[in-house]
Amino acid sequence: MNIAIIGYSGHSLVILDAASEAGIIVNSYCEKDEKSFNPFNLKYLGDESSEHFDWNIVGSFILGVGDNQIRKKLAALVMSEGKQLTTIAHPSARISDKAEIGLGNFFAVNCIINAFARIGNNCILNTACVVEHECHIFDHVHIGPGAILTGNVTVGESSFIGANVVVKQGVKIGDNAVVGAGSVVLQNIPSNEVWAGNPARKIK
Numbered sequence: 001m002n003i004a005i006i007g008y009s010g011h012s013l014v015i016l017d018a019a020s021e022a023g024i025i026v027n028s029y030c031e032k033d034e035k036s037f038n039p040f041n042l043k044y045l046g047d048e049s050s051e052h053f054d055w056n057i058v059g060s061f062i063l064g065v066g067d068n069q070i071r072k073k074l075a076a077l078v079m080s081e082g083k084q085l086t087t088i089a090h091p092s093a094r095i096s097d098k099a100e101i102g103l104g105n106f107f108a109v110n111c112i113i114n115a116f117a118r119i120g121n122n123c124i125l126n127t128a129c130v131v132e133h134e135c136h137i138f139d140h141v142h143i144g145p146g147a148i149l150t151g152n153v154t155v156g157e158s159s160f161i162g163a164n165v166v167v168k169q170g171v172k173i174g175d176n177a178v179v180g181a182g183s184v185v186l187q188n189i190p191s192n193e194v195w196a197g198n199p200a201r202k203i204k
Contacts, residue, residue: 002027002028002057002058002059002060003024003025003026003027003028003058003059003060003061003062003086004026004027004028004029004030004045004058004060004061004062005026005028005029005030005042005061005062005063005064006029006030006031006048006061006062006063006064006065006074006078007029007030007031007063007064007065008029008030008031008035008038008042008064009035009037010066011064011065011066011124012029012062012064012065013039013040013064014108015062015064015088015106016040016042016064018088018089018090018106018107018108018109019062019088020040021090021091022088022089022090022091024086024088026040026042026062027042027043028042028043028044028045028058029042029043029044029045029064030045030046030047030048030053030061031044031047032047032049033047045057045058048074048077048078049077055081055082055083058083059083059084060083060084060085060086061078061083061084061085061086062085062086062088062104062106063075063078063085063104063122066124066142068140068141068142068158068159068160069140069158071122071124071140072122072139072140072158075104075121075122075140084103085103085104085121085122086104087101087103087104087105087106087107088105088106088107089105089106089107090107090108090109090110090111092109092110093107093108093109093110093111093112093113093125094110094111094112094113095107095112095113096113096114096115096116096117098115098116099113099114099115099116099117099118099119100116100117100118100119101113101119102119102120102121102122102123102139103121103122104121104122105119105121105122105123105124105125106123106124106125107125108124108125108126108127108128108129108145109127109128110127110128111125111126111127111128111129111130111131111143112129112130112131113125113131114130114131114132114133115133115134116133116134117131117132117133117134117135117136117137118135118136118137119131119137120137120138120139120140120141120157121139121140122139122140123137123139123140123141123142123143124141124142124143125137125143126142126143126144126145126147126163127145127146128145128146129143129144129145129146129147129148129149130147130148130149131143131149131153132148132149132150132151132152132153132169133151133152134151134152135149135151135152135153135154135155136153136154136155137149137155138154138155138156138157138158138159138175139157139158140157140158141155141156141157141158141159141160141161142159142160142161143155143161144160144161144162144163144164144165144181145163145164146163146164147161147162147163147164147165147166147167148165148166148167149161149167150166150167150168150169151169151170152169152170153167153168153169153170153171153172153173154171154172154173155173156172156173156174156175156176156177156191157175157176158175158176159173159174159175159176159177159178159179160177160178160179161173161179162178162179162180162181162182162183162196163181163182164181164182165179165180165181165182165183165184165185166183166184166185167179167185168184168185168186168187171185171186171187171188171189172188172189173185173188173189174188174189174190174191174192174193175191175192176191176192177189177190177191177192177193177194177195178193178194178195179194179195179196179200180194180195180196180197180200180203181196182198183195183196183197183198183199183200184197184198184199184200185199185200186199186200187199187200189202
């Protein structure tokens with residue numbers, strides 16, 4: 001099956017490196033314009049948002065975009081065309097066979113997903129993050145490098161948890177929330193709010 005990545009800079013390069021380490025062959029990429037920097041020697045397919053884009057030449061897609069809202073829109077576009085989203089897991093990622101894993105996720109170097117965690121679709125579990133037992137991560141979430149979600153934490157759809165955040169056991173974080181890097185979250189965070197600090201407090 002031909003696999004293409006949407007996006008070819010920044011975050012996508014990390015995904016492609018992990019795919020290579022995992023033995024997954026990515027043949028091509030989609031972007032608005034062809035890139036002069038092509039370190040993985042991928043074929044340029046064009047702009048996936050163009051009405052002239054030929055969806056029939058690719059069987060499955062990887063979403064190489066870090067922004068949750070853009071990734072959510074791209075996932076809807078890909079699925080509307082009847083195409084699959086491929087999950088990429090770096091070989092060093094430790095994912096419990098008791099965890100429930102959705103589609104189109106990325107598990108980076110040394111991330112840990114423990115028993116009975118539930119990961120939705122189209123999520124990013126970044127470098128060395130830890131998702132402990134019975135956590136529930138909804139769709140389109142990004143968990144930053146080194147973040148630790150202790151047991152029974154819930155993270156709502158499209159929320160972003162920054163690098164090195166620690167979330168106390170049992171805390172619930174709503175949809176579209178943002179938690180700033182290095183924060184320590186000791187209480188529930190409502191949807192659509194930005195929190196930061198130690199302990200974390202609402203800042204926006």
